[in-house]
Amino acid sequence: MTSPPSLVIFDNDGVLVDSEELSTQMLVDAAREYGPLAMELSEAMRLFRGRKMAECVAVLSERLGHPLPEDFTPNFRARQAEAFRHRLKPIPGIHEVLWEIRMPVCVASNGPREKIALALSVTGLLPFFEGRIFSSYELGTWKPDPGLYLHAAAEMGVAPADCVVVEDSVLGVRAGIAAGMRVLAYIAAGDAEEFHVPGVTRFERMSELPALLR
Incomplete structure (x- = not known):
């Protein structure tokens, strides 16, 4: 457990x-x-x-x-x-999940900060992540390098082993694993991409996430 x-x-x-x-x-x-x-x-x-x-x-x-x-x-x-x-639309169910989990969150993306902030703003998600956005473009390292995830954890004051990463790409999954974090792979229904990485938990509906975090 x-x-x-x-x-x-x-x-x-x-x-x-x-x-x-x-x-x-x-x-x-x-x-x-x-x-x-x-x-x-x-x-x-x-x-x-x-x-x-x-x-x-x-x-x-x-x-x-x-x-x-x-x-x-x-x-x-x-x-x-x-x-x-x-x-642009939010991933189905993500608003409800963010209200439910009631734990510290941040976003770490290979995209530029301006793109991340715009995407979160137009989908109504920015209030959950205001001041907690981390971009590879500001660090100079991109997934699958673990640097972005390690930087986010350090800035948030949390040890890597106490972090969970939620990813949808093989590169991101590898970055999370390399950072020493637990990784949950969101594979939307009908997406054929496979994650052949030991220790990675896959889930298909965002509504499953809160139970996986308990």
Whole structure:
């Protein structure tokens, strides 16, 4: 029997906000403006889930056969922000979960702080995480490196062993494990991505999370 954690560290995309498919399809569509690109959404999700933007752009450039322009990323970020304002939704059940668990929480994401804050704001989640947002862009290390999770725990004053990470990507799961934290993998129903990592508990409905934290 595990004891309740002192801190729950949430990933953002795909865990708090339902942004993975929206952002990934937009990214592929944006790249197609620069040439033919044979890439289905399912493949793009596998390739890009949890990865930093520079790596995604490198993969797309390789597939296109030429580099994407330097302004590709800022232009995409602007489009993504506009889409978030009008179309982004929270993960079903996450509001209720955050009210129920009644324990310290923070968010640690590979995304830029501005993107994280916007996503949380438009979905009504920002009050749960105000002042407790940690971005890889501010630290200079990206998952699967454990640095972001270790930094978040240190800033929150909690030992890694007393933290639980809630993730939806293989890279994030590996980062949590490497940080010495307990990891819960949220795999939404119908998502085929597999986590072959010992000690990782998988769950398909956010409503299951409170029981897993007790």
